[in-house]
Structures are given as C-alpha cells and as structure tokens.
Amino acid sequence: MSELIESIKNRFGDKIVSVQEDFRPRSVKVRVGDLVEVMTALKNEEPFRFNQILDIAGVDFLNHKPRFLVAYILLSTVTNKRLIVETDVDEFEAVPSLTGVWCGADWFERELYDMFGIKVKGHPNLKRILMSEDFEGHPLRKDFPVRGTTAPEQRYAPWDKRRTREY
C-alpha cells in the first residue's frame, strides 16, 4: 500500500469505502454524503494538499445499481501527486457541489449535469453548458444513440421558431 493511500486511510477511516491501487493514478471511493468533507480535507490538510481539481468525469453503468460513477481527478502541485476520488450515484440522486472547495469545479459540474443528467446540489448556476437549453436528453448516457434521438433533418430548429432571446 502506498504512502498516500495509507495516510488517507488513517485520516478518514471508514469514510473510505474502497481503494484501488492497480491502476494509475490510485483511486479511493467515498460515499456521496461524505464527499464535501473528504474533499475539503484533501485540499487543505498537510500531507495531501490537492490544490487542483483537474477534471470531473462521469461514467454510466447502464442497468447497474447505482447507475453512475463520478470520478474527481485531483492533482497536487505541492507534493506532485495525483489521486482520483470516486463516488457512486444513482439516477435520481444528486452529488454535492464542490464549487465551495475549488471554484474551478464550476464548469466541470455543469458539464456533468449536461452530459449525464446528474444533478449537482448547491451549484450556483446549474444549466446546460455544451448543448443548447432546448436539447432533450443527456448525450453521454449509454441509452442515448450516437446519432441523436431526432432525425438529422429535424435536428435543426429554424431560427424563427426558436423562442426569442432576452436581449
């Protein structure tokens, strides 16, 4: 067991559901409820100091319970280490927002919501980011076809039928 994983286990105890050391970077799994607390400690406390959140990736395991896995990819420029924190979340559950811990989590969480439909609780501005707001469905879910749910000729809604903008 590596030094980092050991210190994480000592610090958080049974909040860590499982650890994965076969793949790089190593990952730990926590429950959704403990996420903010663990992340705050990982960012601020001394042996960890993960001062950057690089990415938030969702994975859809269709027909599994819980359905989604959310991976938070962290980097510490102080200790030069990487870590992935994973959490399981089901279809109608929400993950807590980490914008209070790293403000850079903002867009990544919006992307998570846009692509997977995973709600992010406490996010200041939870709207679609890549798709337009009248898009239906969440593209990166496994039950969404790659060519979309509408026929190509119907995908583009003519300009004048779109609702008018605010400005």
Add this chain to the structure above:
Amino acid sequence: MFTFEKRKKDTMILNLGPSHNATHGTLRIVLELDGERIVDASLEIGYLHRGIEKMAEQRTYNGFIPLTDRMNYVSPIMNNIAYTLAVEKMLGIEVPKRGQYVRVIMNELTRIADHLVAIGTNVVDIGALTNYFYFFKERERIYDLIEKVVGARLTTTFTRVGGLARDVSGDFASSVRYLLTEIPKSIKDVDKLLTKNRIFMDRTVNVGAISQERALEYGFTGPVLRAAGLAWDLRKKQPYSGYENFDFDIPTGENGDTYDRYLVRMEEMRQSLRIIQQAIDHLPDGPVSVEDPHITLPPKEEVYNTMEGLIHHFMLIMYGIKAKPGYVYFGTEVANGELGFYIVSDGEQYPYRLKVRPPCFAIFQAFPEMVRGLLIADAVAILGSLNIVAGELDR
C-alpha cells in the same frame, strides 16, 4: 438565456461572438458595460460541440486517433501523442527509444507551431498584423516538415498505440536542422518588434492579471499558470516519453498578466528549440514501435508472405487492441496546459468511456474574473492571450 441578476439599470449589454474575429472559433461572451468599463461578463460555449467523447465509445483504440487531431486543431500531433501515451499507460507498454525521440521532436515542433499561432493571432487582435505574417512563414516551414513525415498538413494521425505510423525518412534530421536555423530568426524579429514596444506594453502590461492562488483554484495549467509565477511543467515534474533526458528550463512570469503570457510563450519556443536540438543530436537507431503483434501491425512483407503475419494484421484491424478492465488517467503537457485522457475499459476493443480533460476548459471559466473592471479592448487582448481553442473546449 443570459441573466445578470444584480444588473444595474444603466448598464449596456454587448455581445461578442459567436462569430467574431477575436474569438478564433466559436465562443459567445456577453459583456455588461458601464460606459467603456466591463462590469461583468457571461460566457456561453458549446457551439463546436461535436460529440467526440460519445463517438470514442464506438471506435477502437487506434480508430480514435483521427478524432484527436480535430480537438486542438492548432497542434494536432500533441493530441495524438497525449492520447496514445494514455492508452500505452493503460496497456503497460513503453515505446522504443527512437519512437520516443521522434515523438519528442514532433511534439516540440508542434508546440512551437501552436505558440506561433497563439501569439500571432493575439497581436493581430491588438493591432499588430506584421507579426502574424512573420510567424506564419515559420509555421508553413513546420507544416512542410510535418507533411514530409506524416503526409498531411494539419490532420496528422501521426501516432499509433505502441509507436508511430511509420518511421521517419532519411533526410528527417537535416530538415529539422534547417528549421532550427530558420525559426529563431523569426522569433528574433518578432521579439524586436514587440517585446519592448511601447504600444504593445501599454495594451498588455497589468491587463488580465490573475494571482497564483486563484489560478490554481481554477485548475489552470500550462503557460497561463506559469505566467502567474508557478514553475509547473509536467515535462519536468512528471516526465513522460523520455523528457527526463533533456535539459531545458521552465520560464515563469511574475504578474500573470497578458504580457507575461506572451513572454512565457516566447521563451517556451526557445526552450523547445533547445530540446529539439538535443533530441536530433542523440536520435537513436532502432524500431519506432513496440514489436508486439497484439498491439502494432506487423511489417508489410510479413503480412504478404507469412500466415501469422496475415492473421495478426487481420485480427488487429478487425478486432483492435483489447485492454484489461480498469481505468487510467494520464496527463501530458500540451501547448495550452495539461491535456488528460481518462479512459475506462471494460475489456472490449472499444473504450467504455473516454473523457478528455481539455486545458482550455478550466482556463476559460476564469475569464469573467479577469476582465472585470477593464476596458472592452482589453477583453479582446486577454482572450487572445489565453489561446482558447474551441475544438478542445467543446469537444
């Protein structure tokens, strides 16, 4: 769509983009103005979302490489290399030394090409058109070399999992040496024109400054973070593809403003030239790809003349590479920062999930904080200095 909740009554709304010459792609920025001062900015992206991550789930590991070209289209080879390194990390293989060195040379040439465009277009927006022509002259020369090695100018698909598509030709070293004599001339010309230029400095010094703490908090990487003063470069800190063999410096800025970003990019080009010089001087012989029939294609003579070669070729083309179940995240230092690939495999020949970590995505979300309180013209200068490439921003 855009709501400024605390909008004052007498402010004006100005729309920049999605079709605007300073956006270099497709971004929409809505500025809230008080006179000429920017009170707030709101961003909208996604105009170039092409579903690359979704398409990756239906392509083999090698079949995804052409799509990486089209992510950061200013420097496609760096994307090819970043992606194949991630897959190689997952498979647990290492490319032979010659393959690594050729990759490093092409990687650094592309980094130069990327910075040439980033600086060139940034100063065009500020009003200095000449530098763009100076830099594009060099970029065309780099294109010539890429064309000689790869066969295409822009969409290169240069690497394969386990090595390169093919070895470089005999005059590769002399072509690179020619570039090493030509590129510094243009850099010097532009350096003379811009670095101490009064107008340029007035437009860029202390414009769009961001502190190191805020930059880290936002997830900045690459030249923008280095301009804020932190010497963080994955090529040095977490070396990959043989970067530990080369001697180079990490340039850093002080204030994290637009001028520092320009200086960091200029210095990085010189450091890249140093790396290329060392790599071309010590270019080893040998194969460029691993010789594992489950990963790389056998040579053509073997395919045409032996049964095993034909079977390996057929199996690899039809079924692709299979990775054992698991995940990997691997980040490399591309021109804009850390480009990472998070790949989840379920044991099949297609990735179960592939997430791209684009450097621009984290950088661009800090744009409103950078422009607040500045003039409209500064917004254009800052946007250019961040080098937002919509292809990797939206994927």
Add this chain to the structure above:
Amino acid sequence: MGIEEKLGDSIFTTKLDALVNWSRKNSLWPLPFGTACCAIEFMATVGTRFDLARFGAEAMRFSPRQSDMLIVAGTISNKMAPVLKKIYDQMAEPKWVVSMGSCATSGGIFDSYPTLQGIDTIIPVDVYVTGCPPRPEALIDAIMQLQEIIKQESVRRPRKAMSIK
C-alpha cells in the same frame, strides 16, 4: 460603335455585365465563418505563402453587411446553425457561399448528435471544397471556380435564389 475611332485609346467599350462581373469577381470580400480546423487552413491561405490577396480576396470583413463571399470553414453544430443562417440572411446581395471542408459540406466524420449534416440544409452553397481540412490550394481553386461562376452572371437577371425549406 465607332466611338473608339474618334477618341482613340482613351476609352474602350464593353458590356455592362462584363464590367460589373469583372469588378465583382476581382474584389471578393470574404467573411470567414471559421469554426474549426478548416479555419486554421484558411489562416494559412491568407498567410504569407499562399497569399489570397493575389485573387483580390484579402479584405477580411467579419461584418456580414460588408462582405459578399461567405466562407464556411469548419463543423457547424446544431447550436451554431441558427447563427450561420442569421449571418447569411444579413449579407447583402450579391452574395456567394463557399463550403470549405467535409464538415461544412456533409458533416464529415462527425456523424453524431450535435452536428449539422451539411450547411446546404440551411443555406444555398455555390462551391464545395472537399478535404479534411482542404489544402490552401484547394481553397484557392474554389475561389477561382467561384470567379468563373460570377463571370457568367447578369445584372439584369436576378440571381437564381435557391429556395431552402
């Protein structure tokens, strides 16, 4: 007409169409609607080596009101499509459209949920350029072909407006 005999070389006569078309084709003002990779090749076309100015098409205008050749360079997503349509509608006649690259022409390799499968589903296109991305020579060839198209037009006859549903 005999007028040349009296005034000598100081004037020459021609058809109105030929004069108008000659001036139109040699001063095409492009609007580069560059969204993706093709925009980089378009930049190379404008740049030092290929020099689009040789064909009178170097005056980039990013305002649709001032330009008469729309070069759509890059993938158009469904989110971008209304913007492209609006920009095309804002351009004043006469106007021509060059569809640069596979993505603009047919969607290219991006046969996926967000991309528009060819801009000719929303606006009329005069010249298509193939390639992913096309080389600068291909774009220059397209502009020369467009000049041939312009040469055959007439000011008296209204331009054949293609109707797109």
